[in-house]
Amino acid sequence: MDPAATIAGLVAVLNTSQLIIHLSLRQMQRNRARRLRHRRESLKSESGTELSETTSPSAQDMTLAMGHVDFVERRFWARETSTEWWDRIVLQVWDESQWLRNFRMRKGTFLELCELLSPALKRKDTRMRAALTVQKRVAIALWKLATPDSYRSVANHFGVGKSTVGVVVMQVAKAIVKVLLPKVVTLGNAQVIIDGFAAMGFPNCGGAIDGTHIPILGPDHQASQYINRKGYFSMVLQALVDHRGRFTNIYVGWPGKVHDARVFRNSGLFRRLQEGIYFPDHKITLGDVEMPTVILGDPAYPLMPWLMKPYTGALDTEKELFNYRLSKCRMVVECAFGRLKGRWRSLLTRCDLSETNIPIVIAACCVLHNLCESKGE
Helix, strand or coil: CCHHHHHHHHHHHHHHHHHHHHHHHHHHHHHHHHHHHHHHHHHHHHHCCCEEEEEEEEEEEEEEECCEEEEEEEEEEEECCCCHHHHHHHCCCCCHHHHHHHHCCCHHHHHHHHHHHHHHHCCCCCCCCCCCCHHHHHHHHHHHHHCCCCHHHHHHHHCCCHHHHHHHHHHHHHHHHHHCHHHHCCCCCHHHHHHHHHHHCCCCEEEEEEEEEEEECCCCCCHHHHECCCCCEEEEEEEEECCCCCEEEEEEEEECCCCHHHHHHCCHHHHHHHHCCCCCCCCEEECCEEECCEEECCCCCCCECCEECCCCCCCCHHHHHHHHHHHHHHHHHHHHHHHHHHHCHHHHCCECCCCCCHHHHHHHHHHHHHHHHHCCC
């Protein structure tokens, strides 16, 4: 074949290919624009959902098609949500009783909490959207912890996305544990606690200890270890409380199958009590016996020089009186658990978080419990 004819044929094929590609790209652009237009029209006509569309004149998508440049403006959209309920009703209209009923604290306490957590929770606005305020973040977390509402329900209340609720709850819980746990869940004035228990009938007592089970969903790994004696999946919260029902020490994270005594022996509280460094060196003499500062537990706990538990078996009058006074003082920890779960009712339902996040949320609830107790709320 003549070389010139071959070259001419190849050029014709290339020109034809370029023309086909060019026409195909233009047709794809037209089809895409038509689909987007039909989609917007169908959304407006069928669902009635309003879409907020923002254009950016500086962001242009250039498509090069065989020497021809088309400019397509980028767009993004988000569903319209309403924040009227939070901005205009809750913040401006609700009275103190409504704040207490829904957020478990008065508005003044809520604002104090927001101020304390502000350095850890404040976020910067971006070009895409404004960041949630610290007050709104804390309110979302308190509402979720205080009620058994679903993530969708909380999201609809506050005008945010469902996934945003889960993210915000963990952000606030972590901030509470990091900033407030070392300041709020502490022993405080030991002598005041000792005097408080003495007024209730037990001398030289520094606290009452017990454990409670927090329901959880069955974990993927070693799920059988989390089934407690009552037959459901749970995680153990061990707490030492003072005479007013405030937590002075918490230890959380052990699977529900583990016995309270084993949890206690593996806690930092046990080691410090064993070494005699948890309470100040305050001993009293009863008769001819020198008595150190003790804590009170139920029969599940081991009898130690610094841990008193009830007598068992056949009891005489003196032992019955001892058991009565011990049980009367030890009941403060049972009442504290009741108020904790009654105040933060998400602890009554099966927690759907991961095994690493559940202890953080439980600890945050204990901190909030102490804050509310100290304010009488």
